[in-house]
Amino acid sequence: MQIAGAVLLTAAWVGASLLGYGMGRVTTVAVSGLAVLGASFLLAWGAETAEKDVPRAFAIAVLAVLAVAPEYAVDALYAWNAGAGGATIEACSQLSPAAIDAGETELARACHDANLAVANMTGANRILIGVGWAGIALFTVMRASSTADPAVVNRDGFLKSAVQLDRDIATEIAFLFVATGWAFLVPLGGGIGALDTLFLVGLYVLYIGLVLKSDVEAHDHTVGVPEYLQSWSIPWRPLSVLVLFGYSGLMIFTAVEPFAHGLEAIGLANGIPSFFMIQWVAPLASESPELIVVAVLVNKARSTAGFNALISSKLNQWTLLIGTIAVVYSIAFGGYGVLPFDARQSAEIWITAAQSFFALALLCNFEISLREAVVLFVLFITQVLIEFALIQDLLVLPITSHDLLIGYTVLYVAAGLGLFFLRRESLKELFGRATDAFRTAMGREPVHVDQAD
Template sequence: MQVGGAALLTVGWVAVLLLGLDLGVLATVGVSGVAVLGASFLLAWGAETAEKDVPRAFAIAVLAVLAVAPEYAVDALYAWNAGAGGATAEACAQLSAEQIQASQTTLARGCHDANLAIANMTGANRILIGIGWAGIAVFTVWRATKTRDQAVEKRGGFLKDAVTLDRDIATEIAFLFVATGWAFLVPLGGGIGLVDTLFLVGLYVTYIGLVLKSDIETSDHTVGVPKYFQKWSLPWRPIVVLTLFAYSGILIFTAVEPFAHGLEEIGLQNGIPEFFMIQWVAPLASESPELIVVAVLVNKARSTAGFNALISSKLNQWTLLIGTIAVVYSIALGGLGTLPFDQKQAAEIWITAAQSYFALAILVNFEITIREAVALFGLFISQVVVEFIIIRDLLVLPFDSYELLVGYTVLYLVIGTALFAVRRRALAQLFGLAGDAFRSALGREPVHEELAD
């Protein structure tokens, strides 16, 4: 019944695809948005069912890739246009910022699309943490009154209730830490090139190879549709999982782009700048499947799996997404090249890396309090609001967008470093646990000892 209901939500979009219907902007946004909702439920059920036969971390990694696949498609489009337009660092340097913004020539448009590829990528990553991590933490604590989620700790004091995380995610956090460190170096190379692709994609492949060697664990929290499918015998159970993954993945991949594009058109018609729409509204739409999936998990008192999915999504976007857009760009360019971007996009990468650094400082002790979630969201939304004010010239401020980004980057780094200093023993423990995961994957005995509280 539940599967049928979720599938029914996708029927309208399937009809649009098969019949080639043109519904108009508003109707397309509505039909595709409902389809994304239904497909997200199917994707979540598929991932939970898969935990019966594969390591949980791998099932969640697959879920994360499928859920953010539309983000890859949007970014790949801009990267392709940049390469096809001949946008190289040398060629774009010959144009003024005004010429690139006007995009009246093929080269200027290509340079503009190269910047949009970075803007969309950084926007998606910051949304995932600023809204995703923060919002899901608050939602988890709020739902705990009904779900009795054992991961939620009620504490005295203002906004001190916390979501505690399973230490098994130490591996994901450690890999994300390495990817974040590399991201700070990307702008120093003048663009995203071969070295970045090899390192970041290689990092993710190593991560997947590691989690594939993890043990298969049984979950006591599996209920509803996944519990029903897990009772099916082989080979029918894997067939169901693959069907759910394939159907929901295709639906999400095809529906999110029109959903995001429709929202962009609506925003542009109401006077919101193109750059702002592509950096914030389009990624918010493309991240919606991921947030819906995690909300489904939290609603089943599976907050640890939910946060694992969020961290896994951040990891694959911070590695595979950056690496693959450089590959797409080079293919369109017709040869090996480096995806260029301007000074402002360099600052966008730095602030995104700094936000990730701060978020990791929060999670290093395997918990996130409501107070910390509010801080994550507050820093994120305040920067977006102030930048909107600057873009629209709503107020005269003593700094421009670039200076704003640099200021927030420094702020994130200062707060994050202070947290790491206070939690240095937790940081050592985290890398010790991640090291144990490597040793176990190689067939060696773990050596890490838990630190005393």
């Protein structure tokens, strides 16, 4: 019945798509939004069912890729347009920022699309942490009274309760740490090129290879649909997982873009700038499947799996997404090329890397408190709101939008460095555990002594 209910949520979108039925803007947002909701439930059930036969980290990695597939599609579209239009670092540098923003020529439009590819990517990454990580932490603690989630630690004091993470998550955090470090270097080349692709995609391939060598864990906490499907025999159980992944992935891939564009159109109709909509509203819509999936896991007192999914999503966006848009750009360009971006987008990448750096400093001790979640959200939302006010001339400050981005970058990095210094023992444990996981996967004995959980 639960599966039927989730599929029913997607029925109107499937019918409209097959019949080619045109819908109004608001109706499109509503119908496609319901399809995303239904698909998110199916995706979560598929991932939980898959844990019976494959390592949990791998199942969650697949879930993360499917959940952010729309984000790849949107970025790939802009990267393709940039390549097809002949946007290069040299050609775009000859145009004024005003000409590029206005899209006065075909080349200007291509350069603008290159900037939009980066803006959409950085917006999605910052939303994932500023809204996703922070919001799920708050939701987990809020739901703990009814879910009896063992990961939630209630502490006396204002906003001191925290969500404790499984220390096995050290591997994902360590890989994300390396990807974040590389991201700080990306703007130095003036674009995204082959070296970025090789390093970042290679890093993700290494991560997937590592988790595939992990042991399949026995779970006794599955309930509802996953528990029922896990009782099926082979080959029906893995077949059900493939069907759930395939159908939900198709629904998310086809429904999120109209959902996001519908929201964009509504925003534009209300006077919100297109660049702001593409950087923030479209990614917020495309990130909705994974946030729903994680909320489902948290509601089942599986907050560790939920945070695993969020961190895995951040990792594949910070590696596969950045790496593959350069490949798409080169294909459209008709040969090898470097996806260009302007100084503003360099600052966007730096602040996104800095936010990731700060977030990792929060998680390096394997927990996130309500206070830390609130700080993460406040830093994110204040930067977005101040930037919006500057763009709309609602606020007069002696700084530009670019200055604001650099200022927040410095703030994130300074706060992160301070936390890493205070938590240097936790950081040492984190990399020790990640190293042991790598050695174990390679068939070698671990060398670090486990610290008490």
